Amino acid sequence: MTTQVAEAKGKPAWSSRARDVFARSGLLFGLLILFVLLWQFAPNFATSRNLFNVLRAIAINGMIACAMTFVIISGDIDVSVGSAVAWSSSLLGVLAIKQHWPLIAAVAFVLAGGTIIHSLAGWIRVKWSIPAFVVTLAMYMSYKGLAKVITHAYPITPFPDSFSVWGQGYILKIIPVPAVLMLITVGIFYFLSTRTVFGRSVYSVGGNEEASRLSGIPVGRTRITIFAISGFMAALGGVIMSSRIMAGAYNVGEGLEFEVIAAVVIGGTSLAGGSGSMIGTFLGVLFMGLLSNGMTLMGVDPYWQEVARGLILLFAVLISVWQKPIRK
């Protein structure tokens, strides 16, 4: 904490958000310890192939987590993203394979559709002040059902071989394409959150909606835009997922929403709204990814892995509560 204050004084122009990065040093430290431990104890952990595999494994969650960070900073929540991934994957399969649409047109349609439906949900949330949890829970259920309706609960194959590049391909034979897509996404979201009027509005709306409205910030428009972004990223996640498994599948993305929310929270974004950062979210996703990978390499039972992830989430939140003085 002392370093934080010193930093703030030394560079008066720094905003509270920039200082959040320093608050995140705890997570960075935890990540480092985890890395060293796994290096010592997990066989074949510290190979570049394995580490790139981790990056590929976390890519879809990471991209969706960026959008989720905006959602949570604005004080909302989106529990529909896992189902939205399943729906998008299913729809892509139906359009591209069953309906013989050109692949590019099917992808464009899926992305646009996901964005529009989420915008509509955002509009409902704003217009009638319904809690985002309820709106997105309704979407979670409907998306899940719709995915089964259009696929009759069967995976749809085959996509053209060339499609596999987005989920399975490599750049320079070693860097997974989805990992690159994730890093680009993190970069774009970092820029949006720290350098744009929109990003500032997201923090402001989550920090104090009433004060934001009185300052002439378009609160409703900001919220709807956040929903649209969340919908777009979930749809994109569905497309990449389809490419990774080379099928349009109704049963992908199950539980993804809570993995993503957990990573965002571990990354230090407050569910109360108003604070959080993209870097933190990226570190949170990375932490969870390394943990799963390490535990698998060490032969930990997958069921126990789930228990471990749950406890780590609780522990991470407790640490952040203990670090901060309680605000009234």
Add this chain to the structure above:
Amino acid sequence: MAPILALEQVCKQYPGVVALDHVDFTLDKGEVRALLGKNGAGKSTLVKILSGAVHPDSGEIRIDGNPVTIDSPSDAFHQGICTVYQEMSLVPGLTVAENILLGRWPRQRILGLSVIDRKAIRPIAKAALDQLEVSLNLDEEVSRLSVAQQQLIEIAKAISFNPRVLVLDEPTSALASGEVEVLHKVVRRLAEQGHAIIYVTHRLQEIPNVADTVTVLRDGRQIGTITAGEATPAVIANMMIGADWRRTEWGAGGQPGEVKLAVRNLNREGLLHDVSFEVRGGEVLGIAGLLGSGRTELVRAIFGLDKLDGGEICVKGEVISNPSPITMKAHGIGLTPEDRKRQGLVLIFSVQDNLTQASLSRFSVQGILQRARGAGLARDMVRSLDIKTPSLGVLTNTLSGGNQQKVVVGNWLNTLPEILLMDEPTRGIDIQAKEQIFHLVRDLASQGLAVVFISSEIEEVLDVADRILIMNQGRVTGEVKPSEIGLEKLLARVMEEPAS
């Protein structure tokens, strides 16, 4: 016969303020005593002492001639003093009967479990309501009742303790006039039954209807106790104000310029009635009115926060058909809201972010922030408003009230407004910060801004304004020049009932 309640030489001091200064106060059986005074006069401290929420530093409290100490709110009940606060303490989801007996529901044992005895609740609750002679459905959920009915339940709840002394803290501030009459009847009835009642109010017009006697507090001292018949607005205003106040001379201001803001016949159901006024550039228009007079509703409506039922808002000659904060900002209007923590600031943001909240467009190109320019705007504002902050990066909730208020004002000044609506900019800040805000308001006017200034403190309005609009119950009841009206006269006018 000893009075039911007697306070003798009661003192209470807070750091930096004497809240009660050797106050004597007696109350007889069956008496309704109105308690009056400006904000900070000591009314609420007196109420808190009687309810056991704070303890006096010295002095004696006697009930029926016996000295008592009131250690806690529950102790106050046992001593026979019940207080009904302005804020409702009812549970909306429970019934009328359940609320009246909240927390002391009769129990019965069923199969070894302690269970609420629903049948036993009703007669006790009914007895309390009967005492008030009001009929309410005991099984109705409280959330379905009007504010006035809820107020009556609060009183019934207090009466069910069978108190000797009932303290009502501004019971009518949220009620419409018809409902006020019902409440007055209930109060009179309770007095006839022998309860002694302390009735805190700032509505002068209700005194003859409800009170027998009036006590006025000022600066923590008991100024005097008179009969309700003697309590004319002029007398009360004189007692509330005292002689030691003088208007600051600001020197000759700039000549008022063109009309910046004109509103005509603004109406909002039950809140605003045919409000019209103009403000010119270089002019400070003060609005004097009590809480609930419609002053906040007026500026909120102008700023597009609440829907209007009729009327016209005209900014620099242009009629604004659909006001919203965004359009009003674009037309050069700013509003510093009355509640800086809830409405004015994002407390978990840095000072810099709060100073530039409303002016993002000034330092962004195509939606991309130019952070150095934003920091520059904030730094200049910290300097020109003399905001005391260790840096631009500290969180705004660490600043003092006065400095937070300056941040709220600075946020709007950064939008380069031509019209600034200031709702209670001096609320809850220290004297020095108040002085600075006054100077700032005068400075802004001399730079050509049109300022609308609202304050609960009538002295402040009189001090800082070039022209004063008097508001009462949603109407403009007069317009005066500060130099031509004294403080007492103004206060009396503010408290008078409008001739409707």
